Amino acid sequence: MSRVLSAKPRVLVVYYSFSGQTIGLLHKLADGLRFRGVEVAMERLRPVQAMRFPVGTLGSTLRMMLATCFRPRVAIEPLSAESRGRFDLVVLAGPTWSYNPSGPVLAFLDRDGERMLAGRKVLPFISCRGYWRWHWFGLRGKLRACHADIANLMVFTHPQPEPWRTIGVFLKIAGKAPERSPLLKKWYSRFGHGRDQQEEAWRFGLGLGQALLRGDDLAALDFRTPTAQP
């Protein structure tokens, strides 16, 4: 049963993005929500020690990938006062790091998760190269431990075929540009999410916005993408 809400729905997007992929999609999602008349506040998780992208060398990329297997927390600055307002939904977004949520998102969950998410509707949003299930299982466990009400799930994977998307991510993080390399550009035309996926994020924003306006059950919405079928 739908019910029309009297106040304008408000969505808080808490996010971390290292190489710009998550935020690119979130801008589109937020545009779709705003188009429906939903208020959207963006809250970026800011590491206390800025993390440099690209990291610079293949060696430091490999070290980062190995280190993130152990889920190190990346200390973050306090959140803004705005994030303490009334919100109908929190979107918690970020990339997969070695099969896990990223360090800043883990630090957020440890420090602020219970206080900010308990009893609230939360929509996890994952951007990754291709493998997101372990990330999702771990994140879901942490959200449950924070007593969050998990509303649904959005996952976007890079659309390039393997092995090029893995090679592409590795090179890109190291600071190389495979899409400009004479050897690789034939197989790797673009890094990360494509324009179709940005359109998709916009459509998801429209659908989510409409559901929030009507008070519909968010779990009934279909956010499956062609590249990341559950």
Ligand SMILES: Cc1cc2nc3c(=O)[nH]c(=O)nc-3n(C[C@H](O)[C@H](O)[C@H](O)COP(=O)(O)O)c2cc1C
């Ligand atoms: C340290 C590190 C580890 C990563 N590990 C994974 C992984 O295990 N699985 C995966 O699908 N993508 C992995 N990725 C790729 C990112 O999840 C992907 O490029 C994502 O789109 C980046 O989003 P962002 O630009 O918002 O940070 C990793 C990236 C980094 C930097």
